[in-house]
Amino acid sequence: MIPRFRFAPSPTGGLHIGTARTALFNWLAARSVGGKLILRIEDTDIKRSTAAYEKSIIEDLKWFGLDWDEFYRQSERTGIYQRFARELLDENKAYRCFCTPERLEDLKKRQYAEGMMSKYDNRCRELSGGEIEKNLKEGKEFAIRFKVEDGKEIKFCDLIRGEISFRSEVIGDFIIIKSDGTPSYNFAVVVDDGDMKITNVLRGEDHITNTARQILLFKSLGFSLPSYAHLSMILGKDGSKLSKRHGATTISQFREEGYLAEAIGNYLSILSWAPRDGEEIFGIRDILGKFKISDISKSPAIFDVDKLKWINGIYIRRKSTEELARLCIPYLIKEKIIDKKDLGNEKVMSKIVKGVYAFRDNLKVLNEFPQYIKDLFGEKIAGYSKDAVEILTLDTSTVVLQSFLGKLESELKSFDNNQDIDFNEEKSKNLINMIGKSLKELKIKGKFLYMPIRASITGKTHGPELPRVISILGLKNCIQRVNQTLEYIKNNKL
Numbered sequence: 001m002i003p004r005f006r007f008a009p010s011p012t013g014g015l016h017i018g019t020a021r022t023a024l025f026n027w028l029a030a031r032s033v034g035g036k037l038i039l040r041i042e043d044t045d046i047k048r049s050t051a052a053y054e055k056s057i058i059e060d061l062k063w064f065g066l067d068w069d070e071f072y073r074q075s076e077r078t079g080i081y082q083r084f085a086r087e088l089l090d091e092n093k094a095y096r097c098f099c100t101p102e103r104l105e106d107l108k109k110r111q112y113a114e115g116m117m118s119k120y121d122n123r124c125r126e127l128s129g130g131e132i133e134k135n136l137k138e139g140k141e142f143a144i145r146f147k148v149e150d151g152k153e154i155k156f157c158d159l160i161r162g163e164i165s166f167r168s169e170v171i172g173d174f175i176i177i178k179s180d181g182t183p184s185y186n187f188a189v190v191v192d193d194g195d196m197k198i199t200n201v202l203r204g205e206d207h208i209t210n211t212a213r214q215i216l217l218f219k220s221l222g223f224s225l226p227s228y229a230h231l232s233m234i235l236g237k238d239g240s241k242l243s244k245r246h247g248a249t250t251i252s253q254f255r256e257e258g259y260l261a262e263a264i265g266n267y268l269s270i271l272s273w274a275p276r277d278g279e280e281i282f283g284i285r286d287i288l289g290k291f292k293i294s295d296i297s298k299s300p301a302i303f304d305v306d307k308l309k310w311i312n313g314i315y316i317r318r319k320s321t322e323e324l325a326r327l328c329i330p331y332l333i334k335e336k337i338i339d340k341k342d343l344g345n346e347k348v349m350s351k352i353v354k355g356v357y358a359f360r361d362n363l364k365v366l367n368e369f370p371q372y373i374k375d376l377f378g379e380k381i382a383g384y385s386k387d388a389v390e391i392l393t394l395d396t397s398t399v400v401l402q403s404f405l406g407k408l409e410s411e412l413k414s415f416d417n418n419q420d421i422d423f424n425e426e427k428s429k430n431l432i433n434m435i436g437k438s439l440k441e442l443k444i445k446g447k448f449l450y451m452p453i454r455a456s457i458t459g460k461t462h463g464p465e466l467p468r469v470i471s472i473l474g475l476k477n478c479i480q481r482v483n484q485t486l487e488y489i490k491n492n493k494l
């Protein structure tokens with residue numbers, strides 16, 4: 001028999017990290033054994049479900065590499081749930097409950113006041129045929145409730161947690177079809193898992209108590225029981241449940257911030273699971289065949305954003321510079337460092353590629369890129385750091401800058417008008433060496449040579465290699481900036 005797994009998100013929000021991991025683990029488990037994966041949209045909560053969330057969940061799942069073989073939407077299956085509910089009614093395993101929401105609310109309050117567990121008091125279980133007829137004739141609204149016999153033990157063996165058991169008296173008769181004709185969550189899940197011949201249910205541990213109800217329904221409907229595995233929660237580093245407080249929590253937020261699909265897939269895979277060889281960096285397809293549900297840990301997973309960043313950095317470095325530049329462009333536009341219309345500007349594009357090349361090793365998340373490169377865009381230096389001012393104050397610095405300016409200008413003369421974009425790192429390196437040589441007699445070298453040059457074109461004393469910075473800026477812009485700095489020194493009497 002081909003194993004059949006399913007992933008069943010509710011489209012009441014974006015794809016959360018925890019739900020994404022459940023989806024991935026189902027995909028890994030199914031694909032590792034040549035099984036089928038079913039995507040089922042659980043949108044029976046019509047008030048909270050939206051088509052937009054469904055679309056974004058599907059987009060996010062595809063984005064980090066998942067695929068599936070069958071697709072269903074619960075809202076399109078109401079007739080099926082009603083048919084199965086009718087069967088249970090006919091077999092006397094379920095009954096119509098005419099209790100009003102007010103009565104149920106009162107019951108709950110009373111039980112609470114008496115320190116009792118909240119549970120339906122089975123009032124409508126005993127209605128006679130005549131009473132039911134009368135209520136129906138009067139047009140009274142009703143829900144359909146499933147009968148749960150007291151005194152039973154419901155036991156199942158969870159593939160991750162071992163044996164779990166519940167007493168049926170803690171459950172009570174529960175609703176399977178609501179008064180508006182839609183199924184309750186537990187009923188829809190069981191009808192679907194049964195009807196779709198699901199063999200393995202792998203989901204979050206928040207569903208463990210539902211599993212008890214679902215097993216009862218499975219048995220009553222005559223479906224064969226799937227195997228169950230419940231994944232532990234994902235906690236923040238502080239040990240509390242992962243929430244908005246911890247930063248981004250949905251896949252689309254991570255995607256927007258500039259995490260790569262490969263990194264997300266990789267990181268989610270190691271939340272409560274690890275390959276036996278201890279390897280940590282791998283694509284989700286690389287572990288197909290190695291992934292086993294029984295190897296999933298039952299302790300909670302800790303979501304460590306720094307580790308995710310580290311992994312993301314690794315995948316960033318695996319990209320070509322051109323591909324990375326393409327991925328970084330939206331962040332430059334967002335930060336208004338470039339404009340959409342610059343996309344056709346060869347000079348700007350070449351600057352971006354050079355910038356990416358310069359900073360690719362530092363980059364952990366794509367949205368950090370504008371911070372690195374912003375000093376190198378625009379005609380002018382935005383400001384000088386304290387260290388930069390300090391070094392520019394030295395008399396020797398003005399001498400260095402004059403020499404630097406002279407060399408830049410004479411280099412520029414050797415190019416035709418706009419050709420300075422071709423001023424590469426090699427040439428930049430030679431230019432600095434030349435300055436060094438010419439200042440040798442004045443004994444200006446090392447830090448006293450490099451720092452003022454850097455400060456004069458970036459306003460900072462630290463950054464990527466100087467020849468790289470010069471090449472990214474280009475001769476004309478370097479000249480402009482050195483002039484700006486000389487002006488600054490003069491005006492501020494540094």
Ligand code: GLU
Pocket residue numbers: 007008009010042189202203204207
């Ligand atoms: N729709 C449920 C959820 O989003 C999942 C139900 C299940 O996997 O059985 O939590």
